[in-house]
Amino acid sequence: MKADKKLIQWVEISRQAFLNNVGEFKKRLGQTELMAVIKGNAYGHGLLEVAGLAAEAGIKWFGVHSLEEGLALRQAGFRQKILVLGYVPLAQSSQLIEAELRTTVYNLQTLRALSAASRQLKKPIFVHLKIETGANRQGLPTSKLDNFINLIRKSPGLILEGLSSHFANIEDTTDDSYPRYQLENFLKAVNWFEEQGLKVPVRHIACSAAAILYPETHFNLARVGIGLYGLWPSKETLVSCRLRGQEPLKLKPVLSWRARIAQVKTVSRGAYIGYGCTYRTTRPTKLAIIPVGYYDGYDRSLSNSAYVLIKGRRAQVRGRVCMDFIMADVTDIPEVKLEDQVTLIGTEGKEKISADQLANLAGTISYEIVTRINPLIPRLVV
Ligand SMILES: Cc1ncc(COP(=O)(O)O)c(C=O)c1O
Structure with a gap:
């Protein structure tokens, strides 16, 4: 599908x-x-x-x-x-x-x-x-x-x-x-x-x-x-x-988590991003506002640390993860526009973000990263 x-x-x-x-x-x-x-x-x-x-x-x-x-x-x-x-x-x-x-x-x-x-x-x-x-x-x-x-x-x-x-x-x-x-x-x-x-x-x-x-x-x-x-x-x-000299199983990750950009905007150098003003830009910065937050299972401890993939490139999460939104720095991906696809877990082009990577950043295990993805989000068998 x-x-x-x-x-x-x-x-x-x-x-x-x-x-x-x-x-x-x-x-x-x-x-x-x-x-x-x-x-x-x-x-x-x-x-x-x-x-x-x-x-x-x-x-x-x-x-x-x-x-x-x-x-x-x-x-x-x-x-x-x-x-x-x-x-x-x-x-x-x-x-x-x-x-x-x-x-x-x-x-x-x-x-x-x-x-x-x-x-x-x-x-x-x-x-x-x-x-x-x-x-x-x-x-x-x-x-x-x-x-x-x-x-x-x-x-x-x-x-x-x-x-x-x-x-x-x-x-x-x-x-x-x-x-x-x-x-x-x-x-x-x-x-x-x-x-x-x-x-x-x-x-x-x-x-x-x-x-x-x-x-x-x-x-x-x-x-x-x-x-x-x-x-x-x-x-x-x-x-x-x-x-033990055993051939490792050739396991393939089954899940990819994707979203669409809700807004693209440019903020000036020195602007604060998100709750608590935990991030301050060091250059004029183009941001993608992504409608995914900790309610959806994107852990708040990923604030200012994880990245997402847009157009096959990495975009760093800036500021705190909110209940329903994250903000990502897309300054170096100039062609980004409204409703473009974002990958939170999965592969895009040559880049990948795995559940294990997010687990390392969040101080947990991949089990928790995938299990906590909100059951209300549609699952599409592809
Ligand atoms: C009772 C029981 N059996 C089997 C499993 C499956 O373990 P795994 O996901 O490591 O294969 C679990 C997972 O937590 C479990 O609680």
């Missing part, structure tokens, strides 16, 4: 890049199934747009955060296996079952509520127990597994389909000792289930970095997020990949 002249800003999602990234992960994963992690509005890329591409790529598992995301997918007609990775209030247990969503369980109360709801609806639910292996986020301690199993054994509506866990420190370092410790804990839990005579068909702990670096974490399902969007989980992941 081509950007309409009526749009003042939009996000382009490259179908070709997404399919390329799926292919790269499929090669790495071999027999292991791929779950597309599409929580957080598909990391800002657009839940339904990305689900459509993932379905086209033949992906059978979707990972979402909330009941609401799962329901939105069902309402849009997606019939894939959808696993809720986050938390669903006890009072909404029935909705999970009615929509045939799978859910992650780490509280006994959740399991009881699901058991009661499934009895009432006379309909089963597939559950995945999340094992605490060292992230100390969600997860049930292995010392409490007995209670969960007893309840599952007594509840015919609860189908224990999966065991899962999540790595705490796989992206931040090239040292693999903590992931190995977590993997050991996970394996102990997996073995414990086998000793109990419980066959749990699906086991999953791998995120993008684990999928790329450690085949021993793949089991039969890998939950891949950031990599599908063409972004490396971290520099350390890429370095680890090279250190």
